[in-house]
Ligand SMILES: [Fe+2]
């Protein structure tokens with residue numbers, strides 16, 4: 064369906080507010096650690112598309128998820144990844160873009176065996 | 186010759202003269218040019234005179250009646266101030282519920298005032314036009330009396346002073362703000378459906394009962410009094426809401442699918458906004474009234490069920506996803522409080538972990554879910570806090586494109602999985618917290634692709650800077666004063682000092 068508007072041509076004149084061009088060379092990427100809902104929602108980051116995927120595991124995720132009691136037991140080799148809902152095996156040395164992570168992509172990671180505080184998915 | 190004595194008119198005649206009698210058909214200008222807004226939505230009105238006036242008040246009677254209420258209210262407010270009413274509340278944590286009300290709800294009263302005055306000019310039928318004019322005045326009065334009432338708390342507690350500024354900028358206040366902006370930027374019939382029907386008729390009790398009973402239970406006489414003062418207005422607003430729906434449905438069969446679509450949309454949007462009230466009820470009231478789930482059962486499942494049964498004779502059905510919303514009544518308050526707990530550094534009110542007795546109350550009220558999913562979350566955070574490692578989420582959350590709430594809601598039927606929905610529009614990806622929010626976007630992507638999402642705006646450099654301290658400054662939030670946990674806050678210190686002084690006096 065399309066909007067019912069008073070002004071003729073309204074739909075074509077719309078300025079999409081969150082176009083990639085508005086982020087100063089970055090793209091928005093969302094991260095989510097499955098079964099760890101003490102992080103209330105996926106997190107958002109403005110990241111250069113050419114940033115290597117490995118920077119997520121080396122820098123970003125430890126920095127922003129490292130305080131969780133499960134984090135110290137996390138084994139990156141057993142992590143299951145999903146990019147925009149599809150299972151993925153990211154190449155850590157390649158860029159986000161080369162791994163198929165685009166503007167407003169959602170990157171989920173699951174850590175089998177680790178499912179939150181006392182197994183509560185928190 | 187003496188002129189014949191004028192007969193006194195009865196109320197009905199006076200009413201007719203002072204409302205409908207003031208209307209005329211234009212002749213120099215086309216009616217369509219004078220009233221350019223009331224046809225484009227596709228609602229067909231064949232006979233405006235069939236409108237039944239819900240208010241039955243003339244302006245002079247309205248004036249007199251409201252003036253009396255006002256005098257009573259301000260007498261109570263004066264004595265509340267003189268007697269230091271702020272000392273009589275249950276606990277200073279309660280004040281945070283009022284902060285949420287002033288920053289989140291009061292500006293909506295003002296917005297309602299503005300938009301009803303727009304409708305009071307732009308609806309072709311004189312009946313609804315007069316009704317909208319009166320409601321516009323009610324809403325202005327609500328905004329004013331709320332600000333006056335709450336100004337007393339502003340003298341003693343933090344977080345109140347910058348409420349209109351915060352409403353326009355702060356991330357979580359974009360939830361109620363964008364809700365109302367959505368309604369005000371729609372046509373007049375959608376606005377009526379959104380605000381008068383879905384919000385003020387179907388869902389209003391879920392806003393006012395929790396806040397007003399919450400105030401009564403927690404010793405906040407001032408707020409109770411403005412609640413009472415607004416109550417008779419609310420009754421009129423509800424009548425307007427139901428009349429609008431019936432009128433549209435009776436006027437033309439083509440109106441039904443449009444009205445149904447709006448009812449579905451605004452029920453869902455209202456349900457999401459009310460999640461803030463849910464959290465207030467279950468977590469922020471030191472003395473609780475009932476759980477959110479109980480309130481939902483009484484005011485939506487039962488009362489709403491009866492309403493939609495009544496409306497089924499027009500072909501209108503229960504709003505889409507009402508069953509999902511009912512399922513969410515088990516979760517929404519816990520999930521929302523968890524959001525504010527971990528983003529306390531960017532909240533304009535204080536947060537805390539519920540005490541043991543409060544956790545027990547939640548376990549009892551939510552036997553199916555609390556112990557399994559939410560209690561461990563709070564216990565984990567409490568343990569971390571005790572070790573000096575208070576849990577803060579230092580990254581910004583993904584927001585729903587439609588409701589603008591952090592995407593913290595779980596899949597229907599599986600509280601261990603976040604629900605993710607998305608759509609692509611003009612090669613851009615959009616994310617939603619639920620099917621309800623996705624449907625709303627998909628129906629009008631042109632509108633919602635323009636959403637001002639606070640997180641993306643920070644990234645685009647439009648919110649004062651990239652660091653938290655920059656953004657807080659831009660929000661007019663004082664670091665360490667307005668935000669963060671109640672424990673250790675200036676509010677708490679002040680309150681504890683008052684309590685200590687009272688004990689001394691009592692000897
Ligand atoms: Fe109001």
Ligand SMILES: [Fe+2]
Nearest residue numbers: 585588618622
């Ligand atoms: Fe949403």
